[in-house]
Amino acid sequence: MAIKTEEMVLNMGPQHPSTHGVLRLELKLDGELITGVTPHIGYLHRCFEKHCEAMTYPQVVPYTDRMDYLAAMYNNFGYVTAVEKLMGIEVPERVEYIRIIMGELQRIASHMVAVGTYGLDIGAFTPFLYLFRDREKILSLFEKTCGARLLYNYMWIGGVSHDLHPDFLRLTKEFIDYFRPNIKELNNLLTFNKIFIERTANVGILPADVAVNYGMTGPNLRASGIKYDLRKDEPYSIYDRFDFDVPIGDGRHGTIGDCWDRYYMRVLEMEESLKIIEQAIEQIPDGDVHSAIPKRIKPPAGSIYHRVENPRGELGYFIISDGSLNPFRVKVRPPSFVSLELMDELCKGHLVADVVAILGSIDIVLGEVDR
Amino acid sequence: MYDIILDFTGNEILSMFISAALPLFMFILPFALVAVLAERKVSAFMQDRLGPTRVGPKGLLQTVADILKLFQKEDIVASNADKKLFNLAPILVFAGSFAVFAAIPFSGAYIGTFADVGIFFVVAISSLVVAGILMAGWASNNKYSLLGAVRSAAQIISYEIPTALVILSLVMLAGTLNLYELTEMQTEYFWNWYIFGGPATGIQKILLIPFMIVGFIILYISTLAEVNRTPFDIPEAESELVAGYHTEYSGMKFAIFFLAEYANMFAVSAIVATLFFGGFQSPFGYLGDLFGVEWLIPIEQFGWFTVKGLFFVFVQMWLRWTLPRLRVDQLMTMCWKYMIPYAFVNLIIIGIISLI
Numbered sequence: 222m223a224i225k226t227e228e229m230v231l232n233m234g235p236q237h238p239s240t241h242g243v244l245r246l247e248l249k250l251d252g253e254l255i256t257g258v259t260p261h262i263g264y265l266h267r268c269f270e271k272h273c274e275a276m277t278y279p280q281v282v283p284y285t286d287r288m289d290y291l292a293a294m295y296n297n298f299g300y301v302t303a304v305e306k307l308m309g310i311e312v313p314e315r316v317e318y319i320r321i322i323m324g325e326l327q328r329i330a331s332h333m334v335a336v337g338t339y340g341l342d343i344g345a346f347t348p349f350l351y352l353f354r355d356r357e358k359i360l361s362l363f364e365k366t367c368g369a370r371l372l373y374n375y376m377w378i379g380g381v382s383h384d385l386h387p388d389f390l391r392l393t394k395e396f397i398d399y400f401r402p403n404i405k406e407l408n409n410l411l412t413f414n415k416i417f418i419e420r421t422a423n424v425g426i427l428p429a430d431v432a433v434n435y436g437m438t439g440p441n442l443r444a445s446g447i448k449y450d451l452r453k454d455e456p457y458s459i460y461d462r463f464d465f466d467v468p469i470g471d472g473r474h475g476t477i478g479d480c481w482d483r484y485y486m487r488v489l490e491m492e493e494s495l496k497i498i499e500q501a502i503e504q505i506p507d508g509d510v511h512s513a514i515p516k517r518i519k520p521p522a523g524s525i526y527h528r529v530e531n532p533r534g535e536l537g538y539f540i541i542s543d544g545s546l547n548p549f550r551v552k553v554r555p556p557s558f559v560s561l562e563l564m565d566e567l568c569k570g571h572l573v574a575d576v577v578a579i580l581g582s583i584d585i586v587l588g589e590v591d592r
Numbered sequence: 593m594y595d596i597i598l599d600f601t602g603n604e605i606l607s608m609f610i611s612a613a614l615p616l617f618m619f620i621l622p623f624a625l626v627a628v629l630a631e632r633k634v635s636a637f638m639q640d641r642l643g644p645t646r647v648g649p650k651g652l653l654q655t656v657a658d659i660l661k662l663f664q665k666e667d668i669v670a671s672n673a674d675k676k677l678f679n680l681a682p683i684l685v686f687a688g689s690f691a692v693f694a695a696i697p698f699s700g701a702y703i704g705t706f707a708d709v710g711i712f713f714v715v716a717i718s719s720l721v722v723a724g725i726l727m728a729g730w731a732s733n734n735k736y737s738l739l740g741a742v743r744s745a746a747q748i749i750s751y752e753i754p755t756a757l758v759i760l761s762l763v764m765l766a767g768t769l770n771l772y773e774l775t776e777m778q779t780e781y782f783w784n785w786y787i788f789g790g791p792a793t794g795i796q797k798i799l800l801i802p803f804m805i806v807g808f809i810i811l812y813i814s815t816l817a818e819v820n821r822t823p824f825d826i827p828e829a830e831s832e833l834v835a836g837y838h839t840e841y842s843g844m845k846f847a848i849f850f851l852a853e854y855a856n857m858f859a860v861s862a863i864v865a866t867l868f869f870g871g872f873q874s875p876f877g878y879l880g881d882l883f884g885v886e887w888l889i890p891i892e893q894f895g896w897f898t899v900k901g902l903f904f905v906f907v908q909m910w911l912r913w914t915l916p917r918l919r920v921d922q923l924m925t926m927c928w929k930y931m932i933p934y935a936f937v938n939l940i941i942i943g944i945i946s947l948i
Binding site for chain 2: 229340343347351410411414420572
C-alpha cells in the first residue's frame with residue numbers, strides 16, 4: 222500500500238533565531254527535504270529611497286548608514302563618492318586615505334559578523350563571541366574617530382566629519398598585530414573543523430554561470446571562481462595604489478561555489494583588508510579633511526550611477542539630480558537583495574538544516590534588502 | 593540505604609519512598625543547580641566572557657533566581673495542543689532520566705537498588721525519554737517541535753545500538769550485569785579499571801587496552817548523542833528548530849525538561865565512569881583504610897564518584913562550546929556506517945581476547 226504523504230509548509234521566521242534579521246522564508250518540505258523556498262521580505266522596509274527625495278544631499282548620508290547597518294561606513298563611502306562624482310569634487314589625499322582605512326576596517330568588522338554568525342548557524346557558539354570581542358576593537362577605533370559605534374555619518378560629501386584621532390594610526394597598527402594571529406585561531410577552531418567542513422562543503426553549490434545570470438557580486442560571486450572585484454577591476458578612490466589579492470573559491474573541500482568556499486572567501490578577505498590598511502597607514506599624508514567640503518551642495522542637473530565594492534558585493538547608487546538642493550531620485554542597487562533571490566535555486570533538494578547553512582553563507586543584511 | 597532508613601522509621605513503604613527520593617533531593621536537584629551555573633561559567637571562561645556575576649556573590653545564585661523566575665511564569669498550553677499528552681510529556685522525560693539513578697552505585701554504601709540487571713535496566717529505562725520527547729513534539733502541535741521530536745527519536749534509538757554493543761562487550765568480560773559488582777571488580781588501583789583492561793592479567797590485559805579505549809570512545813560519543821548534546825544537539829538545534837521539542841513549553845514544564853537534560857548528562861557520565869573508570873573506586877587506596885576509619889570510606893567513594901562524573905560532564909560542556917553541530921543525515925551515517933560496525937568488531941575482538 223502506498224503511504225499517503227503531503228507537502229508540509231514551514232514558515233521560517235520572521236521570528237526565528239537564524240534568519241539574520243526579520244526575514245520570512247516559506248519552506249515547502251517533503252519530509253525534511255526542501256522542494257521550494259520563497260523569501261518574503263519587507264519587514265524592515267523604511268522607505269529609504271522615497272525619504273531621500275525630501276532630504277538635502279548631506280542629509281541622505283545618515284540614511285545610508287541605516288541601510289546596511291553592519292557596513293555603515295562603506296555605505297557612506299558609496300554615496301558620497303557618487304555625489305562627488307556628480308559634482309566633480311576632488312577630495313584631498315588625506316581624505317582618500319582615511320576613507321580607505323575606514324572602509325577596510327568596516328569590511329573586516331562586517332566579515333567578522335558574517336563569519337561569526339555563520340558559525341553560530343552551524344552550531345559553533347564560541348568563534349562568534351571571539352569575533353565579536355575583536356569587532357569591539359574596531360568599533361572602538363571608529364568611536365575614537367567619530368563618536369559613534371554603529372551608525373557613523375562619518376563620510377561627508379567632499380571630506381570626512383572629523384580628522385583622525387592622534388592615536389588612531391598607532392591603535393590601528395596594534396589592532397592589526399593583534400588580529401592576525403586571531404584569524405589563525407579562527408581557522409583552527411572553525412574553518413578547518415571536520416564537522417564544519419562536513420556541514421558546509423558541497424552544500425548550496427552556486428555554479429559560476431548561474432551566479433553571473435542572477436547578478437551575484439562580492440564574496441559570493443568570487444567563491445564561485447570568478448575573479449571580479451570592483452576595487453581591482455574598476456578602481457575607485459585610490460584603490461589602484463595598493464597591493465592586494467582577490468581571493469577566489471577553489472572548491473578545496475568540495476565543489477567550487479559551495480557554502481564553505483563562500484565562508485572562506487570572507488576569512489581570506491579579512492587578511493587582504495589588513496594588508497590594505499597596513500599600506501594605507503604607511504602612506505597617509507597630512508592635510509585638512511574639511512578643505513574640499515562645498516559650502517552649498519547643489520549638483521548640476523543630470524544623473525550618475527556609481528558603484529563600490531561593499532563587504533557584501535557591488536553597492537550601486539543611481540542618483541538623478543534636477544539641479545535643486547534635494548535629489549530627484551536615489552536608487553540603490555543592494556548586493557544582499559540580489560543574493561537573497563538565489564535562495565530557492567540554492568536550497569532545492571537540501572535538508573532543513575542546510576537552509577540555515579545556505580542563508581548564512583550568502584550573508585544578507587535585511588536592512589539593506591528591504592531599505 | 594533502604595535498611596538504614598527502615599531501621600529509623602519502621603515503615604516499609606515510607607522508607608522505600610525516602611530512599612527513592614534521596615538521590616533526587618540530595619543529588620539531582622543540587623547537581624542541576626550547580627551544573628547550570630557551571631555550564632554558564634565554563635562557557636564564559638571558554639569564550640572570554642565573565643558569565644553571570646550579578647545575583648549573589650560572583651553570580652553563584654543565578655540558577656536559583658532563574659528557577660524562581662520559572663516558578664512564577666504562566667503555564668501556557670497552546671490552544672490546539674493535545675493537553676493530556678502535553679502535560680504528561682515532561683513528567684515522562686524526567687521520570688526516564690531520573691529512574692536511571694536507581695541503578696547507579698553512588699558509593700559502596702548507597703545504591704538505589706542492588707538490581708542484578710543493573711546496566712540492562714539503565715539501557716531500558718533511559719529509552720523512556722524517547723517516548724516523552726515524541727509525546728512533547730506531537731502534542732505541541734508545532735512543526736518545529738514535531739521535527740525536533742522525530743529527529744530526537746531517530747537519534748536516540750539509533751545510538752542505543754552502539755551503546756548497547758559496547759556495554760555488552762564489558763558485560764561479557766565481567767560476567768555480570770550488576771553495576772555494583774562491576775565496580776567492585778575494578779577495585780584497589782586504577783590499572784584495574786576497565787579502560788586499562790580491568791582485572792585481567794598478563795598478555796590478555798595488554799591486548800585488551802587498545803580495544804577498551806576504542807570501546808570507551810564509542811560509548812562516550814553515543815552517550816553524547818543520547819543526551820542531545822553538541823555536536824549531536826540536532827533535536828533542539830537552536831538555529832534550525834528554535835528549541836526543538838520543547839519550543840512550546842514554558843514555566844515549570846520547561847524547567848522540568850531542563851532538569852531532565854542535566855540529570856541525564858550526569859547519568860550518562862556516571863555510567864561511563866562506572867563502566868570504564870572504576871565507578872566509585874579510588875584510583876589509589878582510601879584514606880579511611882590508611883587511618884583505620886571505617887565510616888570515611890563510603891564518603892570518599894562518593895567523592896570519587898562525583899569527581900569522575902563531573903569530569904565527564906565537564907568534557908560534555910567543553911565539547912559543546914567548541915564544536916559545531918552535525919546535520920541529521922550525517923549523524924545517522926556516523927552511527928550506522930561507522931560506530932555500529934566498529935562496535936561490533938570491537939565486541940568480537942574483545943570476545944576472542946577474553947578466551948585467551
